[in-house]
Amino acid sequence: MQSFSNTLFADAESAYEDACYVIFGVPFDGTTSFKAGARDAPQAIRAVSYNLETYLPYYDLEMPEILFHDMGDLYCDCLPDLVTDQVADAVSDLQKDGKFPVVIGGEHSVTIGAVRTLAPAWYVVCDAHLDMQEEFRGSPYNHDCVTARVSETVKNIILIGPRSGTREEFAAAREKYHLYTADDVQERGIASILEEVGDLIGDETVYLSIDADAIDCCMTPGLGTPEPFGLTPTDIRSVIRKLSQKNVIGFDYVEVLPNDAGQTTVVAAHLIREFIAGHYRAHHR
Amino acid sequence: MQSFSNTLFADAESAYEDACYVIFGVPFDGTTSFKAGARDAPQAIRAVSYNLETYLPYYDLEMPEILFHDMGDLYCDCLPDLVTDQVADAVSDLQKDGKFPVVIGGEHSVTIGAVRTLAPAWYVVCDAHLDMQEEFRGSPYNHDCVTARVSETVKNIILIGPRSGTREEFAAAREKYHLYTADDVQERGIASILEEVGDLIGDETVYLSIDADAIDCCMTPGLGTPEPFGLTPTDIRSVIRKLSQKNVIGFDYVEVLPNDAGQTTVVAAHLIREFIAGHYRAHHR
Amino acid sequence: MQSFSNTLFADAESAYEDACYVIFGVPFDGTTSFKAGARDAPQAIRAVSYNLETYLPYYDLEMPEILFHDMGDLYCDCLPDLVTDQVADAVSDLQKDGKFPVVIGGEHSVTIGAVRTLAPAWYVVCDAHLDMQEEFRGSPYNHDCVTARVSETVKNIILIGPRSGTREEFAAAREKYHLYTADDVQERGIASILEEVGDLIGDETVYLSIDADAIDCCMTPGLGTPEPFGLTPTDIRSVIRKLSQKNVIGFDYVEVLPNDAGQTTVVAAHLIREFIAGHYRAHHR
Amino acid sequence: MQSFSNTLFADAESAYEDACYVIFGVPFDGTTSFKAGARDAPQAIRAVSYNLETYLPYYDLEMPEILFHDMGDLYCDCLPDLVTDQVADAVSDLQKDGKFPVVIGGEHSVTIGAVRTLAPAWYVVCDAHLDMQEEFRGSPYNHDCVTARVSETVKNIILIGPRSGTREEFAAAREKYHLYTADDVQERGIASILEEVGDLIGDETVYLSIDADAIDCCMTPGLGTPEPFGLTPTDIRSVIRKLSQKNVIGFDYVEVLPNDAGQTTVVAAHLIREFIAGHYRAHHR
Amino acid sequence: MQSFSNTLFADAESAYEDACYVIFGVPFDGTTSFKAGARDAPQAIRAVSYNLETYLPYYDLEMPEILFHDMGDLYCDCLPDLVTDQVADAVSDLQKDGKFPVVIGGEHSVTIGAVRTLAPAWYVVCDAHLDMQEEFRGSPYNHDCVTARVSETVKNIILIGPRSGTREEFAAAREKYHLYTADDVQERGIASILEEVGDLIGDETVYLSIDADAIDCCMTPGLGTPEPFGLTPTDIRSVIRKLSQKNVIGFDYVEVLPNDAGQTTVVAAHLIREFIAGHYRAHHR
Amino acid sequence: MQSFSNTLFADAESAYEDACYVIFGVPFDGTTSFKAGARDAPQAIRAVSYNLETYLPYYDLEMPEILFHDMGDLYCDCLPDLVTDQVADAVSDLQKDGKFPVVIGGEHSVTIGAVRTLAPAWYVVCDAHLDMQEEFRGSPYNHDCVTARVSETVKNIILIGPRSGTREEFAAAREKYHLYTADDVQERGIASILEEVGDLIGDETVYLSIDADAIDCCMTPGLGTPEPFGLTPTDIRSVIRKLSQKNVIGFDYVEVLPNDAGQTTVVAAHLIREFIAGHYRAHHR
Ligand SMILES: [Mn+2]
Ligand SMILES: [Mn+2]
Ligand SMILES: [Mn+2]
Ligand SMILES: [Mn+2]
Ligand SMILES: [Mn+2]
Ligand SMILES: [Mn+2]
Ligand SMILES: [Mn+2]
Ligand SMILES: [Mn+2]
Ligand SMILES: [Mn+2]
Ligand SMILES: [Mn+2]
Ligand SMILES: [Mn+2]
Ligand SMILES: [Mn+2]
DSSP: OOOEEOSSSTTOBSOTTTOSEEEEEEOOOTTOSSOOOGGGHHHHHHHHHTTSOSEETTTTEEGGGSOEEEEEEEOOOSSHHHHHHHHHHHHHHHHHTTOEEEEEESSTTHHHHHHHHHOOSEEEEEOSBOOOOSOBTTBTTSTTSHHHHHTTTOSEEEEESOOBOOHHHHHHHHHHSEEEOHHHHHHHOHHHHHHHHHHHHTTSOEEEEEEGGGBOTTTOOOBSSOOSSOBOHHHHHHHHHHHTTSOEEEEEEEOBOOOSSSHHHHHHHHHHHHHHHHHHHHHHO | OOOEEOSSSTTOBSOTTTOSEEEEEEOOOTTOSSOOOGGGHHHHHHHHHTTSOSEETTTTEEGGGSOEEEEEEEOOOSSHHHHHHHHHHHHHHHHHTTOEEEEEESSTTHHHHHHHHHOOSEEEEEOSBOOOOSOBTTBTTSTTSHHHHHTTTOSEEEEESOOBOOHHHHHHHHHHSEEEOHHHHHHHOHHHHHHHHHHHHTTSOEEEEEEGGGBOTTTOOOBSSOOSSOBOHHHHHHHHHHHTTSOEEEEEEEOBOOOSSSHHHHHHHHHHHHHHHHHHHHHHO | OOOEEOSSSTTOBSOTTTOSEEEEEEOOOTTOSSOOOGGGHHHHHHHHHTTSOSEETTTTEEGGGSOEEEEEEEOOOSSHHHHHHHHHHHHHHHHHTTOEEEEEESSTTHHHHHHHHHOOSEEEEEOSBOOOOSOBTTBTTSTTSHHHHHTTTOSEEEEESOOBOOHHHHHHHHHHSEEEOHHHHHHHOHHHHHHHHHHHHTTSOEEEEEEGGGBOTTTOOOBSSOOSSOBOHHHHHHHHHHHTTSOEEEEEEEOBOOOSSSHHHHHHHHHHHHHHHHHHHHHHO | OOOEEOSSSTTOBSOTTTOSEEEEEEOOOTTOSSOOOGGGHHHHHHHHHTTSOSEETTTTEEGGGSOEEEEEEEOOOSSHHHHHHHHHHHHHHHHHTTOEEEEEESSTTHHHHHHHHHOOSEEEEEOSBOOOOSOBTTBTTSTTSHHHHHTTTOSEEEEESOOBOOHHHHHHHHHHSEEEOHHHHHHHOHHHHHHHHHHHHTTSOEEEEEEGGGBOTTTOOOBSSOOSSOBOHHHHHHHHHHHTTSOEEEEEEEOBOOOSSSHHHHHHHHHHHHHHHHHHHHHHO | OOOEEOSSSTTOBSOTTTOSEEEEEEOOOTTOSSOOOGGGHHHHHHHHHTTSOSEETTTTEEGGGSOEEEEEEEOOOSSHHHHHHHHHHHHHHHHHTTOEEEEEESSTTHHHHHHHHHOOSEEEEEOSBOOOOSOBTTBTTSTTSHHHHHTTTOSEEEEESOOBOOHHHHHHHHHHSEEEOHHHHHHHOHHHHHHHHHHHHTTSOEEEEEEGGGBOTTTOOOBSSOOSSOBOHHHHHHHHHHHTTSOEEEEEEEOBOOOSSSHHHHHHHHHHHHHHHHHHHHHHO | OOOEEOSSSTTOBSOTTTOSEEEEEEOOOTTOSSOOOGGGHHHHHHHHHTTSOSEETTTTEEGGGSOEEEEEEEOOOSSHHHHHHHHHHHHHHHHHTTOEEEEEESSTTHHHHHHHHHOOSEEEEEOSBOOOOSOBTTBTTSTTSHHHHHTTTOSEEEEESOOBOOHHHHHHHHHHSEEEOHHHHHHHOHHHHHHHHHHHHTTSOEEEEEEGGGBOTTTOOOBSSOOSSOBOHHHHHHHHHHHTTSOEEEEEEEOBOOOSSSHHHHHHHHHHHHHHHHHHHHHHO
8 A cells, every 4th residue: 555645744643632833824924014924834844844853852752653733724814803712713713622733834924822811821932023013014924913912811921033114113122021132142042042041941831933934045045025134043053952851732843935046944944843842841741 | 428328128218107008017927837937038028129120111100109108017916816916006006197017927827906996897918718617726816716806806708719617618708708719710800700799899998908828839839838839919909900990998918928939028119009009099189 | 623734735635545546756857968956846836736726617616625635755766767766656556446547757757667567558648749750868868869769668659749859850750659749739729639649548547747848838837857949738628638638547747847837837737737627527526 | 877968069079170960059039029038049049959859750860860069059249240250250250160160149130240241153042121221220130121231241041931111122022033922922822933933043052041920920930020911930940941052051040939838949940950951961962 | 905016126216306325226347257147236236125024123213213215126228438438427416416336236336436426435345356457348348446546536445355356456445545455354354344434534534335246155156256264144244243433435335247146135134224324313313 | 269168167178188177967856855956057067167267376376277077968778777887888988098186966866876887985975965875766776775885895984974874873873883963063163073084094095076065055055855953165175175185086066056146156167276286286286
């Protein structure tokens, strides 16, 4: 009998019932302000996941050992408030079933619904942008308002990597949140910052959101709102290796726009696997 | 003194005050269901307009003889109902100033606001799709609902080129509207159909909307929802040459997605000029 | 409950058990002589299938009415003789289960295994090339040897669209097979040729293979070995509409290389649906 | 012993000494006004020539039977007057050695030097543009001045395919030259026009120049100054099949910009071979 | 009233009369020896400028506070000596009007005219190449001769980043100029070199030219003559931050070829803003 | 007399008879498991070699001083075992003629034949992958089996850069070979590792193979099986500078897939020149 493959995330071979981790994609990019196309990211990231060996030497772990399932892509509405509800609803179903949600964007606004449902004690986001607008281009669910919306649910917010925002956003971020700019990472090193972040969080619940544009666009240019002078893929890997050991209850990877030679999606696929493997190592064995 | 050029539509050298025709772009693609990127069309079409000679042999006319102005791109919101209002508002301003609006999409939903303001007796649209959904993916302003929305303002609707829709849409279109499918055009020839269309319209007011996907995607593949087995650029040129002689009061060209080698934008630029020149010839000299 | 979609062929919603038609992809391009990448076609064709409405006006048929299933992609070996065996094996399983096989290439050599298993009375192929080499670049299973291999199983061969081959191939094709070159199609019209082909075949079993390069590369340039001066998509649609009414027992669509703006894959998706719908109409209702 | 291939034009296997036909490329695009990149055409056309079978059924001819040689690319200066001299000089060397020159552009200005050296009685050009400017952007050797420059050497000029030019150019072309516009070709058919052209030329010497933009950009979009509403590849093939039988003494194919999926270069390679084979058939056997 | 945007450089909202800084583009690439297309850079850099927030945290400055104007693109001739005169002329007009010129290339030869007019005491250039040829491919205004031409006007020349040139160029550069190769930057660090450069220059007038290929092509590959083993965007930012505090009287950014996923243009837009903001901070407040 | 250039490797101007170094390309990618297209690399690398100055400052050497020849591309079969034989045979011919072979892939399996013929004491490979499968997708000559095949000829194997493989591969590599992972290079620095490698090898014969994916795909994304978290181009340059001083008897550069903006091919061209120049410096002067 020949074997056949579909194109869901590589090694996501558990049935929903058995899975600990459940991936789904949200192919929505309706509020993106610069380049469109983040809707194509979930499928592009899945496609490149087949390029990776199943074995992760860092964790001495085979991905197929982990019980995870890929539900495919949410059939999205075209309005950001509705998509927020859809994501919230989908995550709520997972929550009820005791599954850990791994969301692949699509644009950053997909984070809003996931956080609303999970209501973690902490929100840690890697992003080039502060995303603190109350409303943008007519919607409070614009991808430029994610931190603002999340702050309505979450008390403690940690921002790693910002280098773009308004004067008011920077001022407010410094006052209200824990802000580690890209320059801070450059100067202090990510390890020192993560030490601090780990102490802040302690054992409380955390939602971790990776906006792909946190990484310098000279390394991963496949982005809707690219920014240079940013973090490295290795910095983000360090964030994930550190925080996956914490009490994380939800994870997303957003804002990839697969218009380059593939480097941005391959980094995304690596880091999503890195999170799942790290979290599994810490919490399931 | 050296001369400089900006990148507004070539030869759009009139001041707003003096212009008869006013172009503006609507870089919105928030409800597109398949490929994103129609937001980039206004600027791409303008860029390729510089490839064209100012002279149109068919009309023996130099574009600079025509008083037309390019306002640039509407600074769009991210929700289709708001963008509809913005377009309606912008067209209303033009109407008050006695200007003829030429709208470059962006997605087809930009037509809704223009038609709502102008309230023509007839709506003629070239499109591969029937766009007759009452609501799609959560919004009645989706680009799949254009004909449905337009029908709330306009009594007489003529559809040229459709070859994609639901069973219900085809049935309703045949019953309520004047439907000339792509197969009809193939069989009867565009000239015969246009004769009929011309008689139907008579001297009444008309809004003409060209959804670029009316043209066969094997000829102009730069489209968000491409369909083969369609019309030729020459068919659409015939439509424009015929109808520009009529009492047209508004025109748009929408749904271009500039992801090919440029053929789709160069056809768009040609046909936009063809409309303006034809209308000018018929009504201003 | 939110709905999710995977990325198998649109509307292929039957379970294997219930299905009449079963699609599978063969992402193999190991013997292609000019441009590589036909391996990416099955997934690219599936992706664009979501751009199409479920309704086919020509047959007044909704695709979801048809019981068809998509198995995903064969996990291929890297040697053409092994892939031939894999395809033959997979088709054999379908045959035993009473399913109609619809194979999406990958390169043309995938046809060899399917035909070997099904052993039809007739082989009808649309192709720019004669594919009659006994061996090419070291393998008798090269995509340039398809007709030669097929002729070992099938007595009656009809070639539609060839315009490229060696002097010996053309001589042999004229002698041994029914050859309708692209020039013949241009001169006589496809309808007249299909009348003749229909009479030849009668009620005997047929395998229909569409090598996408039968179509003129100026219309569908996404091809591994592109040739101009060829057939139109409409010609191929006529072939499929005619022959799907015959006693066809297997179908494939091969040699797409998805490197253009999408027109070649959208034509492929349309024509695969056209075959399934036409065959279903003729044989299941 | 293994065999190796370089990437000169396929089958150009004669030594210079033995060759009847000598190809060379001119990778120059310094005066192009719209899109740059025609410099890459000679090598791109050579690359795609390997996609073609050596056999031409129309002439029942194997390309390797023909003695032709490819010199590679001229090492060009960066000023159009100097490049004109370089081409004139290179063609002059070929002329002295009794070789037939086949020039691959690069932009259309490369024609000027070739014609200057060969001084034919007739100049036949297929082009979307009239190229009759006396000077453009500071140089009389601009690609927009080719016909003007050629007219200084050649008395009789035939233009096939124009659809873009100034009012003055069209007026002058109608007065001084034999002008067959794209619309004329559409209306009368290419065969009738070629009959007329053949009679005009008689047995006198001819230089044949194919500006690739004569072909409709919806069929071959890989062009620096693309124009729709043009000729088909089959029209140009007819021109070449007819005129290659005449007393042609030089040939070029110019203005390809290899930025599409390859259709424009494959048409170019076909038509260059078509010319060489047709001319060889008529004059060497 | 709706708001509209053109596509001049973002935030360049001053009228010419009021502006301190005046941007113009020079879409010329006629002498480029390897890949063509630098002509498209001015418009591509402007387009990406809309991706950037108006606020610059490093200077705590909003771009709209700065009085700057974008004239659009120079309508260029096609010969490099003429373009040199055009640029010289345009810069001369700016000089007379007391404006600071910011030139966006196009190829590096556009620097020649600007420097000729401004006649600074120092010329500082970041470049992978030495550009010291007296003449290249027939013109002394080739982009490979920029330093040679500039040296006819400017006494003191500082080269930062070179790693490509002839043996003679390297010898002469070491002898006549201040040469800091890419390897020097790597070894010593940019800060130490800039300290030295700052001391050399003192308070004298400076022209600063950034050839985008100074940056390693693995970080910003959108270049006509790409070179690896180069500087980082951060190195160039350091150069600009340091030198903008000096008595700079003219600035250009050249040799971008927008053929990548956008990273090279976004770096360019950032660095052009960085220069204007830094210079404004130092000299206007 | 005008000068002409073909498109063999720049400066490869020696006749075969005179050459010390002989380059040939192997445009084979038949076993590649992820993205196809490595077949296009030899010609793409040659094309970009013309972008580089003939002078290498590091060696104070002009490439034309070195006697090297480019044979063009091997006319490959389509089966990996046959291609292995072809490469072995071609290298054998070079060996007999006393030439140093420089092989440009194509996929990594081309190394197998070269090593089999040359039978060096040491095999040093830079690669992201361990390539230690005994068989993969039906062939022992798959590009995933290179190290396994080489180990049948060569006793001493040094792997630099691996970060992808199975658990079994990593275990076996640590046991049987000298393994320096990408993380090792990151931690220890390449210089320290090369010191060790140099000592291991001593004066014995070495074959050096560079799999382009050793380099981080964020720097050079043009790869068939891209991996992030890898080496830098400078690391590989260090490997080449160090090892070219050793008793190297064969060299290859493989697995480039030219689908990016050119950075991966320009790095390849640089490093191939770097090897030839370094080896020439050490052994011929
Ligand atoms: Mn964000
Ligand atoms: Mn962001
Ligand atoms: Mn529509
Ligand atoms: Mn439509
Ligand atoms: Mn075939
Ligand atoms: Mn074929
Ligand atoms: Mn021309
Ligand atoms: Mn032309
Ligand atoms: Mn320079
Ligand atoms: Mn440079
Ligand atoms: Mn390898
Ligand atoms: Mn590898």
